[in-house]
Amino acid sequence: MRYLPLVFSCLMLAAHHGRASQPGLIGLWLAVPLILLLKRRWSDIVLQLVMVAGAGIWVAATLRFVHQRQAAGIPSVRLVLILTLVALFTLVSGLLLNLRGRRAALPETDPVGSGLGAFLATLAVLIPVQLVMHPAGLLAERFLSHAGWWEIGALALYAGWLADRLRDARQIRKLRPRAWLAFSLIFFTQLILGLSGFERLLMTGKLHLPVPAIIAAGPLFRGTGFFMAILFSASVLLVGPAWCSWLCYIGAWDDRASRAQRRPGRLPRWRPALRVVILVVVLATAFGLGRLGASTATAGMLAAGFGLAGVGLMVFWSRRTGHMTHCTAFCPMGWFATRMGKVSPWRLRIAPSCTDCGACSPACRYDALYPEDVALRRPGEACTLCGDCLSNCPTGSIALRFPGLSATRARTVFFVMVCALHAAWIGVARL
Numbered sequence: 001m002r003y004l005p006l007v008f009s010c011l012m013l014a015a016h017h018g019r020a021s022q023p024g025l026i027g028l029w030l031a032v033p034l035i036l037l038l039k040r041r042w043s044d045i046v047l048q049l050v051m052v053a054g055a056g057i058w059v060a061a062t063l064r065f066v067h068q069r070q071a072a073g074i075p076s077v078r079l080v081l082i083l084t085l086v087a088l089f090t091l092v093s094g095l096l097l098n099l100r101g102r103r104a105a106l107p108e109t110d111p112v113g114s115g116l117g118a119f120l121a122t123l124a125v126l127i128p129v130q131l132v133m134h135p136a137g138l139l140a141e142r143f144l145s146h147a148g149w150w151e152i153g154a155l156a157l158y159a160g161w162l163a164d165r166l167r168d169a170r171q172i173r174k175l176r177p178r179a180w181l182a183f184s185l186i187f188f189t190q191l192i193l194g195l196s197g198f199e200r201l202l203m204t205g206k207l208h209l210p211v212p213a214i215i216a217a218g219p220l221f222r223g224t225g226f227f228m229a230i231l232f233s234a235s236v237l238l239v240g241p242a243w244c245s246w247l248c249y250i251g252a253w254d255d256r257a258s259r260a261q262r263r264p265g266r267l268p269r270w271r272p273a274l275r276v277v278i279l280v281v282v283l284a285t286a287f288g289l290g291r292l293g294a295s296t297a298t299a300g301m302l303a304a305g306f307g308l309a310g311v312g313l314m315v316f317w318s319r320r321t322g323h324m325t326h327c328t329a330f331c332p333m334g335w336f337a338t339r340m341g342k343v344s345p346w347r348l349r350i351a352p353s354c355t356d357c358g359a360c361s362p363a364c365r366y367d368a369l370y371p372e373d374v375a376l377r378r379p380g381e382a383c384t385l386c387g388d389c390l391s392n393c394p395t396g397s398i399a400l401r402f403p404g405l406s407a408t409r410a411r412t413v414f415f416v417m418v419c420a421l422h423a424a425w426i427g428v429a430r431l
Contacts, residue, residue, distance in 0.1 A: 009089060162175065253326075354395065367382045
């Protein structure tokens with residue numbers, strides 16, 4: 001019974017938006033009560049914030065109706081009284097979640113920060129997309145008016161759920177690859193359907209190949225088109241090289257291929273040098289083709305060949321070595337992410353309490369935690385802060401660090417930011 005006021009408030013808001021012919025918002029308010037199923041304190045706070053927003057909608061509607069009635073010379077006192085009571089009812093329906101009965105249904109140990117932080121951070125990224133981008137940047141908005149708000153809410157809840165689960169370090173190694181693979185599948189499913197005739201699934205209709213190297217090589221060839229490069233740089237500044245373990249649409253394939261081996265082997269010592277050589281060749285080729293006036297078709301065929309070579313590397317080398325060789329030895333953006341990531345203050349540290357047990361090494365698929373790296377108490381240059389090693393360390397000696405924050409707080413903040421970007425990219429990462 002304690003949830004009925006909230007459900008009734010959502011139904012009234014759905015009816016209000018139905019009167020305004022806003023089908024996307026009808027769906028949003030009908031879905032809001034489902035958040036109760038999460039049974040977490042952070043999700044209850046989200047519900048309360050949503051009810052505050054609902055009360056604000058009634059206040060705004062009241063002001064609009066009063067203005068209309070005044071213009072028509074119609075009295076509005078009764079209308080103001082009724083809608084004010086409706087707004088108060090909506091507000092109180094959220095406050096009822098603070099009652100003892102609801103609290104008893106929640107886990108005893110139920111921190112709020114991770115889930116609520118990721119939820120709010122995702123909103124901060126996606127709301128400007130919904131308000132500013134034309135054509136609509138969110139897919140739901142392209143198919144149903146105002147449905148972008150529903151999509152924002154769903155992605156923000158997903159980010160909150162994921163960040164809340166990642167509070168347990170033991171969950172990182174299991175959840176991260178699954179979440180990352182899901183992101184990649186969504187990205188390429190949209191692309192395939194878009195190319196099959198569902199053009200609204202494409203971002204602008206002007207396609208480029210889904211090869212990460214083009215993020216850097218494309219602007220060098222064209223002399224324009226720096227949007228993806230700026231987006232990549234901003235992401236790296238926010239979460240360091242975690243772009244390569246959470247946000248790259250291709251890397252999830254390499255991760256999946258490397259897991260064909262239970263334990264990663266050892267890559268050749270010349271692997272870092274090969275990475276630099278490939279980087280220089282790709283960038284020099286892109287710049288040279290642009291200055292020589294090569295056609296887009298020629299550049300596209302070379303880029304496609306480079307991308308296919310990377311896929312072959314995943315199939316024939318990553319599967320054999322257990323390491324993500326495409327990401328650590330071939331992809332130029334991997335080099336940029338790990339080097340630019342040094343500007344970001346995020347670091348992975350190995351504490352003096354480390355016993356050199358070697359449990360962390362099998363977890364690392366990025367060629368960054370050989371026994372000699374552990375002995376030096378720092379990961380290798382290819383580390384992407386994926387966090388998989390945190391799940392394996394029996395003594396808790398490996399930790400994410402940020403200046404001024406404890407290890408626990410730093411890990412919480414890091415995964416809040418990563419999960420928010422990951423969820424937001426699911427909504428907007430399209431070709």
